[in-house]
């Protein structure tokens with residue numbers, strides 16, 4: 001089963017393949033910004049892949065549209081839509097040192 005690691009804390013969560021990064025973060029009690037509850041509208045759930053980008057399932061049409069509209073960089077994904085298929089390491093700009 002894929003392991004999602006959250007940096008800089010190093011906290012990890014094992015989750016079933018095909019689950020979203022947001023689901024892993026919720027289970028790990030790592031807060032991820034969101035205002036549309038996974039409808040693919042707000043883009044607040046943007047996370048950066050530090051490792052394992054190739055272990056993510058490719059973005060679907062909704063995530064692709066959001067990534068384009070919100071000008072995601074190639075390493076950024078929408079946590080509520082991005083599904084893991086293997087081990088990945090992610091971070092966001094707002095996970096500061098309180099989680100270290």
Ligand code: FES
Pocket residue numbers: 033034035036037038039040041042043044045046066078079080081
């Ligand atoms: S929670 Fe709004 S796009 Fe992910």
